[in-house]
Amino acid sequence: MDDRQRYDRATAALEPPFAIVDLAAMRANAADLVRRAAGKPIRVASKSIRSRALLEHILAMDGFRGVMAYTLPEALWLAAGGITDILVAYPTADRQALAALAADARAAAQITVTVDSAAHLDYLEAAVAPVHPRAELRLCLDLDAAYVAFGRRVGALRSPVREPHEAADLAADIAKRPGFRLVGLLAYEAQIAGVGDAPPSNAARARLIRLMQALSARELVLRRGRVVNAVRQFADLEFVNGGGTGSVELTTREKAITELAAGSGFFHPRLFDFYRRFTGRPAALFALPVVRRPAPDTVTVLGGGYLASGPVGPARAPQPYLPAGLRYAPEEGAGEVQTPLLGQAAGDLRLGDRVWFRHAKAGELCEHFDALHLVDGDTVVEPVPTYRGEGRTFL
Template sequence: MHDALKAYASLKRPFASLDMEAMDWNIGMVNRLSKTKQVRIATKSVRSVELLHYIAQKLTNHVGWMTFDCEETQFLLEKGFDNFLIGYPQIEKAAIASLVPYIANGSKVVFMVDCEEQLAYLNKIGEAFEVRLDICLDINLSTEYKWMYFGTRRSSLHTLENVMRLCTKQQEYEWTDIVGIMGYEAQIAGVTDQSSSKWQTPVIRMLKQHSKKKLAQFRQEVVREMTKSCPSIQFVNGGGTGSIEFTSQAEEVTELTIGSAFFYPALFSRYDHTPYEPAMTYALRVTRKPSEQIVVCHGGGYVASGATGVDKNPVPLWPPNLTLLKHEGAGEVQTPLYDKDRTLKIGDTVFFRHAKAGELCEHFTEIHARRGDRYVKTFKTYRGEGRCFI
């Protein structure tokens, strides 16, 4: 990180930083690991228009974008982007209606559904504007055992019967078309192999291996049956950074959604096979030193979303041998650290990795990029453009 200190010598702390060489490496790994599959970029993992463009241009098989909601989709449409899969069901009438003119003019926007209520809502809006709306069915690939539920509590489409019932019901709605299937293996892509509790690690690995077989069989059955009754299906979406190698081998999947791999945040270091480099970091200034082995940084309370736990904390990256204090963690206005090697003094800089990718961009209006010890440019985040969608 000595190169980073030189590149960012004149910047006020705190700031978000991006190692362009590391991100280029990560993009190259996605190209290699995704094989012949098309890649849809998860925009919420990047949250910067300029960086989304940059990544897309370097991806071999880039096909489009997975967005968070209608407002973000409209924002990106206005920036000239196209081919969207909105990753989550939308029930805000005005927001959905705002996309209709773009769809009527030929822009590709696909809405996510997993129940008839969502389907009927979209159909009603399509009918009101006399515009057919494309939809994607979000099937639930979680594995349910008698003693536990392994996966996410999201989609209600957890059996083939559920899926085919909704597929048949959709034929009654003339203003919607099923064009896609999403089979996201959240318990593989979104659950780390290495737990903060050591005893859980072998259990998680065993569950993931067993779950892979069951979810693969279910997804194949759904795709086979749906393509028989829904000739309008254009894609089958799956995968994520944590499951890219597994999903790229699935014959029924046509495209992968990838986001976190490009920044490679700290949470993904807890996976067994993630050959990426930390690209996105942030820097804090040491402003206090209450004892020889304790320093305090200004700011830094950037804790990630999800079930609370130590894995959602930011991770000190440089200098080495720094750890958060167990009973204080990363504070909103100050972050104390245990300095094992007693190397830090007031005025020094500490670099951290955020636990999750795009969430760091909610705390900064710009990202400062470098190549080696050379400052390259500044990328605006969504926040830097005055926008917030989450």
């Protein structure tokens, strides 16, 4: 039985649109992440999962420890539900959430907030000033991990802190401020972890990406090590976090790194098909029903415009996955309420049949569905709520 038949059989009682997670595929992807991490723990990036039940499922597996959250309200909610060791990997300007954190000693002991400037520290101090008594806030320093050469920058625009002396100055500032404690350092090399080195049908671009990534990795291993040494003069760091799904096996080699981060690798969305170093199994999919047949080689499915964040372009559209051989109508693409699909495979589809899609990115799929139906073999074992299914929208 092929995957399409298996998914159709497992979900026969469900009416599309709906989303599934193939548990066997997700577990295989998780095991491969652990293998690539070579003994260092992996912090699970919640933005790529967005289901509390699945986060708990993953954290129960060997090799995973802690959560990398994307907002402070999310972290407070996860901590209230019993999840521990939560790093909010993006700075927050939510005054109410900061006050709530400072007023809750239990949550403050489990949540670490990211900063990258003295302005952040001033903002945090002002936000928690009215709270009496208040808990000590755990802080993580975010380091710019982009590659800069010949006046050009490659990588995410994140922290302004780049050099060891800049990190040391901020660490010293934190040490002087009562009620704050620097416990971690974060440096995400997006240009390696988030950029596939095997783009399809473009050998020249692939060579350039691989050269850039090799040079970037060489530069970062030295600079990140120097930053960690500089910061340790002012703080007893509990963790140094780096990497992502696309760079786990590279980042784990650095002595300065104590833990990795990964999230997309569990679901293996479309954008992660283009890496040489690893091969995952698509684990998260969504099904849309055929509702029209405008022509013999064309069907129209309900909805489908679940575009991924990032630079606008065809790579951010979902992939018509099963049956194979379907493509978008170039003048319409993935639509808000309907999506035409072309190709020979359309000739065999009838009204009510399912077309299975893969999202371009992990996690964002969950913003369109209130549940993920967990498939084991050819059976749905249970539905689990997404964040939205629990009435939570953090962004």
